Amino acid sequence: MTEGITTVTIPVLLLGCGGVGRELLHHIVTSRDLHYKRACLSPFSHLMLFGLVLRVVGVCDSRSLLLVEDVATMGFDDAFLTEILRIKSSSSSLSALVDFGHCHLFKDSEATTKILDIACLLGRTTGLSVVDCTASTETVGILKETVDLCCCIVLANKKPLTCGIDDYDKLISNFRHIRFESTVGAGLPVIVSVTRVLASGDPIYRIIGSLSGTLGFVMSEVEDGKSFSKVVLAAKSLGYTEPDPRDDLSGMDVARKALILARLLGWRINMDDIQVESLYSNEHGPNSMSTEDFLRIGLPSLDRDVQERVSAASSRGKVLRYVCVIEGSRCQVGLQELPKDSPLGRLRGSDNVVEIYSRCYKDSPLVIQGAGAGNDTTAAGVLADIIDLQDLFH
Numbered sequence: 001m002t003e004g005i006t007t008v009t010i011p012v013l014l015l016g017c018g019g020v021g022r023e024l025l026h027h028i029v030t031s032r033d034l035h036y037k038r039a040c041l042s043p044f045s046h047l048m049l050f051g052l053v054l055r056v057v058g059v060c061d062s063r064s065l066l067l068v069e070d071v072a073t074m075g076f077d078d079a080f081l082t083e084i085l086r087i088k089s090s091s092s093s094l095s096a097l098v099d100f101g102h103c104h105l106f107k108d109s110e111a112t113t114k115i116l117d118i119a120c121l122l123g124r125t126t127g128l129s130v131v132d133c134t135a136s137t138e139t140v141g142i143l144k145e146t147v148d149l150c151c152c153i154v155l156a157n158k159k160p161l162t163c164g165i166d167d168y169d170k171l172i173s174n175f176r177h178i179r180f181e182s183t184v185g186a187g188l189p190v191i192v193s194v195t196r197v198l199a200s201g202d203p204i205y206r207i208i209g210s211l212s213g214t215l216g217f218v219m220s221e222v223e224d225g226k227s228f229s230k231v232v233l234a235a236k237s238l239g240y241t242e243p244d245p246r247d248d249l250s251g252m253d254v255a256r257k258a259l260i261l262a263r264l265l266g267w268r269i270n271m272d273d274i275q276v277e278s279l280y281s282n283e284h285g286p287n288s289m290s291t292e293d294f295l296r297i298g299l300p301s302l303d304r305d306v307q308e309r310v311s312a313a314s315s316r317g318k319v320l321r322y323v324c325v326i327e328g329s330r331c332q333v334g335l336q337e338l339p340k341d342s343p344l345g346r347l348r349g350s351d352n353v354v355e356i357y358s359r360c361y362k363d364s365p366l367v368i369q370g371a372g373a374g375n376d377t378t379a380a381g382v383l384a385d386i387i388d389l390q391d392l393f394h
């Protein structure tokens with residue numbers, strides 16, 4: 001420890017070690033020096049110096065929980081975190097790491113019980129950050145219990161916030177302890193912007209945006225003459241899509257983002273209240289075929305339809321964009337034909353854009369634009385959320 005610097009430690013428990021979760025661990029390891037020394041650059045550094053240390057106490061995948069030997073004092077060292085990355089990148093289970101020693105492995109219901117034990121031990125004293133980088137609804141129960149144990153919650157996963165309204169209310173009941181910036185716009189500061197505008201007493205009456213990195217990328221690539229199926233597969237390999245890309249193509253992923261924003265505005269609505277346009281029909285849905293079959297057989301069968309729609313729009317001098325509108329009592333997501341030179345029409349690749357209209361931002365909306373998908377930018381958003389929580393524990 002550098003002399004004169006007080007250390008602030010945030011214990012982190014990671015749920016989900018896929019594309020985003022692994023990238024988060026990588027960012028934690030590579031940003032250690034920055035986090036430790038950052039406060040020294042603060043204008044107030046002559047008053048108080050503190051170094052921030054993120055202590056990863058546990059990592060969970062769909063099958064098991066890997067824990068440090070002593071959660072009260074230890075964190076996985078960087079060599080071990082790097083080994084977790086290596087093992088999970090090769091699609092192996094976390095159980096492969098038990099041989100390395102200095103850790104414990106828990107499975108199934110035992111893992112859930114253990115997570116709650118840790119939350120109980122560390123929540124009130126240290127504000128354990130429980131970070132959800134899964135794409136599962138199964139984490140909601142754990143997250144709700146950790147709220148009561150005074151833990152902090154950081155979400156990339158949209159599903160916990162888009163379940164029933166009671167679950168939502170519970171999760172945000174301690175608003176200072178939850179961050180979910182990456183659920184909308186990946187690393188873009190959308191949630192914080194909406195929250196700040198609302199907190200200033202400036203009512204937001206309209207949000208319009210293009211909020212799917214995948215659909216933005218797909219539409220602009222198909223405009224350039226590439227085949228829909230190939231472009232969706234490329235979006236998947238670039239880390240833009242959900243684990244099952246049908247979540248993107250059905251509009252459900254954008255609908256979840258719309259619901260999170262609408263609920264943030266105070267709307268008491270559920271998924272059923274959102275009009276959602278899907279790019280495929282039921283015969284290609286999860287009840288009819290597996291993800292693998294959809295990628296192999298279903299996707300190519302959609303090529304012609306999507307190409308025709310894109311070409312028809314182009315013949316009218318327009319482009320197709322998947323648009324989210326929250327206004328009046330309407331919350332709607334779907335394809336729109338837009339002028340090529342409009343703010344949404346000009347979007348390329350995985351970029352998102354969000355326009356926020358309020359009393360202060362009436363004639364000229366507050367616009368947030370930039371990369372809206374990808375493991376790197378999403379994990380960066382999650383890490384910034386974790387760092388943002390540190391002020392609660394000085």
Ligand SMILES: NC(=O)C1=CN([C@@H]2O[C@H](COP(=O)(O)OP(=O)(O)OC[C@H]3O[C@@H](n4cnc5c(N)ncnc54)[C@H](OP(=O)(O)O)[C@@H]3O)[C@@H](O)[C@H]2O)C=CC1
Pocket residue numbers: 015016017018019020021060061062063133134135136138139156157158159182183184185186213239240241242243372373374375378
């Ligand atoms: N990629 C992006 O651009 C963005 C992604 N997000 C969100 O980030 C989240 C993660 O996405 P991504 O990393 O691509 O997903 P992946 O499918 O790559 O990873 C999901 C991880 O969660 C684990 N998991 C599944 N169920 C559970 C469970 N019940 N408990 C604990 N772990 C579980 C999986 O385990 P196993 O390894 O055993 O399969 C896997 O490690 C998603 O919710 C997504 O919507 C948000 C914004 C942008």
Ligand SMILES: N[C@@H](CC=O)C(=O)O
Pocket residue numbers: 183185186211212213214215240241242248253372373374
């Ligand atoms: N699948 C999503 C990822 C971010 O939420 C997208 O394509 O925007």
